[in-house]
Amino acid sequence: MESLGGRVIAIAGAGGNLGPTVVGRLASSGARLALGGRDKSPLDALAEDLGIEADTAAVDLLDADSARRWVEGIVERHGRMDALVHLVGGWRGGKPIEEAPLEDWDFLHGLLIRTVQHATQAFAPHLMTNGRGRFVIVSSSQAQAPTHTNAAYAAAKAGAEAWTLALADRFRGSGATANVIVIGTIVTPAMRDESPEKDFSSFTSAEEIAEAVAYLCSDAAASMNGQRITLRGGA
Numbered sequence: 136m137e138s139l140g141g142r143v144i145a146i147a148g149a150g151g152n153l154g155p156t157v158v159g160r161l162a163s164s165g166a167r168l169a170l171g172g173r174d175k176s177p178l179d180a181l182a183e184d185l186g187i188e189a190d191t192a193a194v195d196l197l198d199a200d201s202a203r204r205w206v207e208g209i210v211e212r213h214g215r216m217d218a219l220v221h222l223v224g225g226w227r228g229g230k231p232i233e234e235a236p237l238e239d240w241d242f243l244h245g246l247l248i249r250t251v252q253h254a255t256q257a258f259a260p261h262l263m264t265n266g267r268g269r270f271v272i273v274s275s276s277q278a279q280a281p282t283h284t285n286a287a288y289a290a291a292k293a294g295a296e297a298w299t300l301a302l303a304d305r306f307r308g309s310g311a312t313a314n315v316i317v318i319g320t321i322v323t324p325a326m327r328d329e330s331p332e333k334d335f336s337s338f339t340s341a342e343e344i345a346e347a348v349a350y351l352c353s354d355a356a357a358s359m360n361g362q363r364i365t366l367r368g369g370a
């Protein structure tokens with residue numbers, strides 16, 4: 136396991152389904168973690184559960200100023216910023232495309248694209264001067280193979296992917312990288328514990344995603360920039 140010791144890694148949306156596994160994985164490699172979500176208390180509880188020290192903060196990535204204050208606070212407290220892992224998520228959909236409420240698009244555009252844009256504009260200046268900055272988002276196979284009941288979700292994820300690949304282009308020559316991890320539905324350790332009889336073989340395991348995040352944050356992935364890494368082996 137490659138050491139991430141000395142790196143300061145910010146995880147946005149750390150308190151969600153995937154967050155705890157990614158937090159545990161990066162902490163076990165020695166990274167100093169800054170956890171962000173709209174509420175601070177679940178993030179403090181997560182750090183306590185995992186028995187780790189973490190810099191937790193309430194941040195709303197729908198608000199550009201909140202995103203900027205978050206990164207500035209981290210840099211002030213830790214003296215550096217090495218990576219932003221964007222795990223902000225949520226879903227709307229399920230209706231046939233001709234009936235899909237377009238309010239779902241407005242919601243998902245904010246949640247899945249605007250939060251990536253605000254994260255980019257707050258973090259990119261720090262990541263570009265860092266020499267080995269990292270920016271990682273987690274997308275869905277729906278972006279390239281949409282089902283019609285997921286049209287708004289798939290279009291939003293496709294937008295977030297294109298934005299991130301454009302950021303990778305901006306990073307060229309700076310030593311920073313931006314990459315996209317493409318997954319199916321996540322299965323977490325908690326989900327397996329709750330439904331031991333269920334067949335999760337077509338899901339993407341949280342542990343495998345966490346490994347990919349750790350790899351992308353490491354020196355081993357220094358020349359991997361602007362890539363879509365697909366973890367859909369079981370499906």
Ligand SMILES: NC(=O)c1ccc[n+]([C@@H]2O[C@H](COP(=O)([O-])OP(=O)(O)OC[C@H]3O[C@@H](n4cnc5c(N)ncnc54)[C@H](OP(=O)(O)O)[C@@H]3O)[C@@H](O)[C@H]2O)c1
Binds near residue numbers: 148149194197221223
């Ligand atoms: N779950 C899946 O099966 C699946 C499939 C494909 C891709 N993905 C992607 O994988 C990533 C992780 O998924 P997940 O299921 O762990 O996500 P999630 O649990 O749905 O959301 C993660 C966290 O995002 C935070 N959040 C929501 N709005 C926010 C905002 N405006 N500012 C800051 N934080 C905000 C929420 O925390 P607070 O409410 O505390 O703010 C939530 O805990 C996401 O990008 C998701 O789109 C997930």
